[in-house]
Amino acid sequence: MENIRVVIVEDDTDIRQSFEMIIDSAEGFECIKTFDNAEDAVEGIPGLNPDVVIMDIHLPGMTGIDAVRILKAEMPALQIAMCTVYEDDEHIFNALRAGASGYLLKRTTPEKLLEAVSDLNQGGSPMSSEIARRVVASFQKPAPASAEIASLTAREKEILDLLAKGYLYKEIAATLFISIETVKRHIHNIYEKLHVQTRTEALNKVFKLHG
Amino acid sequence: MENIRVVIVEDDTDIRQSFEMIIDSAEGFECIKTFDNAEDAVEGIPGLNPDVVIMDIHLPGMTGIDAVRILKAEMPALQIAMCTVYEDDEHIFNALRAGASGYLLKRTTPEKLLEAVSDLNQGGSPMSSEIARRVVASFQKPAPASAEIASLTAREKEILDLLAKGYLYKEIAATLFISIETVKRHIHNIYEKLHVQTRTEALNKVFKLHG
DNA sequence: CTCCAAATACAACAAAAGGGGGATTGAATT
DNA sequence: AATTCAATCCCCCTTTTGTTGTATTTGGAG
Numbered sequence: 001m002e003n004i005r006v007v008i009v010e011d012d013t014d015i016r017q018s019f020e021m022i023i024d025s026a027e028g029f030e031c032i033k034t035f036d037n038a039e040d041a042v043e044g045i046p047g048l049n050p051d052v053v054i055m056d057i058h059l060p061g062m063t064g065i066d067a068v069r070i071l072k073a074e075m076p077a078l079q080i081a082m083c084t085v086y087e088d089d090e091h092i093f094n095a096l097r098a099g100a101s102g103y104l105l106k107r108t109t110p111e112k113l114l115e116a117v118s119d120l121n122q123g124g125s126p127m128s129s130e131i132a133r134r135v136v137a138s139f140q141k142p143a144p145a146s147a148e149i150a151s152l153t154a155r156e157k158e159i160l161d162l163l164a165k166g167y168l169y170k171e172i173a174a175t176l177f178i179s180i181e182t183v184k185r186h187i188h189n190i191y192e193k194l195h196v197q198t199r200t201e202a203l204n205k206v207f208k209l210h211g
Numbered sequence: 212m213e214n215i216r217v218v219i220v221e222d223d224t225d226i227r228q229s230f231e232m233i234i235d236s237a238e239g240f241e242c243i244k245t246f247d248n249a250e251d252a253v254e255g256i257p258g259l260n261p262d263v264v265i266m267d268i269h270l271p272g273m274t275g276i277d278a279v280r281i282l283k284a285e286m287p288a289l290q291i292a293m294c295t296v297y298e299d300d301e302h303i304f305n306a307l308r309a310g311a312s313g314y315l316l317k318r319t320t321p322e323k324l325l326e327a328v329s330d331l332n333q334g335g336s337p338m339s340s341e342i343a344r345r346v347v348a349s350f351q352k353p354a355p356a357s358a359e360i361a362s363l364t365a366r367e368k369e370i371l372d373l374l375a376k377g378y379l380y381k382e383i384a385a386t387l388f389i390s391i392e393t394v395k396r397h398i399h400n401i402y403e404k405l406h407v408q409t410r411t412e413a414l415n416k417v418f419k420l421h422g
Numbered sequence: 423c424t425c426c427a428a429a430t431a432c433a434a435c436a437a438a439a440g441g442g443g444g445a446t447t448g449a450a451t452t
Numbered sequence: 453a454a455t456t457c458a459a460t461c462c463c464c465c466t467t468t469t470g471t472t473g474t475a476t477t478t479g480g481a482g
Contacts (some may be wrong), residue, residue: 423480426481426482428480429478432474432475433474435470436469437469438468438470439472440465440466441464441465441466444461445462445482446460447458447460449459450478451454451456
């Protein structure tokens with residue numbers, strides 16, 4: 001079995017060497033290269049073709065997040081975990097949006113670090129409990145249930161859902177085994193409850209809630 | 212130290228009893244009640260004031276997701292983990308939006324189950340690697356659609372924007388001081404570039420990028 | 423200068439969406 | 453028994469959306 005080939009990008013020499021040692025001394029892991037800045041990393045990593053990159057966020061010059069963006073554009077299959085002291089929403093979400101798959105905090109234990117690298121290599125998304133909770137919380141924010149949408153019956157919600165997916169009236173009718181006239185009637189009632197006149201206006205109300 | 216007080220909602224008798232046994236036989240955990248349907252659960256849970264609820268999604272009658280929504284509205288501090296066989300995006304995101312903090316798959320091992328309950332009780336968001344990856348992926352913009360949008364001219368993007376806001380053709384024409392026929396022509400070209408046939412399909416491509 | 427892409431416009435047509443007026447059924451409630 | 457409501461269906465009608473084909477102008481690239 002092949003070793004998991006890891007690259008570390010971290011400007012703090014102590015931490016970098018510590019991570020390197022943890023990786024190299026573990027069975028099945030191999031640290032093939034380290035960088036102490038983002039510019040050298042984006043230059044050098046494509047030629048190394050590692051399995052996993054551990055990337056600091058705060059680096060001199062270019063940030064680790066920008067480095068992730070550039071590297072992911074060039075190597076979409078590359079798995080990158082951010083490893084940082086920042087645990088605010090902005091840093092977390094920007095890193096994930098840039099293309100990072102995992103997010104670790106620097107106070108992670110050696111065992112957790114290895115577990116995370118392995119997890120990442122197998123297509124998982126390792127992150128600490130606190131980080132996971134932030135990510136999950138971001139799904140729940142836009143949860144103020146609209147009174148208008150709440151007033152829809154189950155059937156109406158079902159039809160609105162299909163409507164939002166771009167189904168034609170006749171396709172909705174065929175899907176639900178009802179006549180197109182009934183579909184029209186339901187949609188008419190939905191529009192009345194939502195106070196809109198067209199499908200697009202209804203969509204904008206729905207997307208504001210779920211988007 | 213107090214036990215973590217757990218409630219299980221699961222219609223399959225075997226699984227329910229199995230979970231109950233795992234919880235009860237572990238140090239520091241206690242299964243105070245089980246339900247085999249969502250209706251009884253939303254009725255009974257508020258009076259029990261448990262620390263953690265493990266909720267199945269597929270239940271007879273009301274779904275577990277609806278139960279989460281109701282329970283979280285009544286008890287915002289309640290920690291709920293979904294436990295299900297579904298690992299599609301729709302179920303995952305709906306559950307998280309409804310207020311679940313964790314998402315487990317039924318094939319979870321007893322150790323992972325206990326770890327998840329404990330994690331949840333300490334404010335974490337336990338989820339398996341596959342689930343975490345889905346959640347993280349939802350943050351990352353899909354590239355294929357953006358290539359299509361990038362191929363639009365400035366004028367076409369302008370029109371698509373108004374189209375997305377629900378403007379009628381004639382309103383777009385009036386806004387941009389061009390004839391409605393030109394609007395139709397532009398929209399036709401937009402649809403061709405986006406490979407769609409209707410406004411709603413186009414909107415779904417736009418919202419996937421900006422949503 | 424020539425060629426091309428983009429923006430503009432018109433016409434005729436087909437398809438889809440939406441409004442307004444009904445009506446019936448069945449279940450639940452009063 | 454009477455009422456309410458959700459869901460179903462039908463007709464007629466207008467507006468909106470989308471397709472297809474053709475054509476002019478304009479600014480920039482080669």
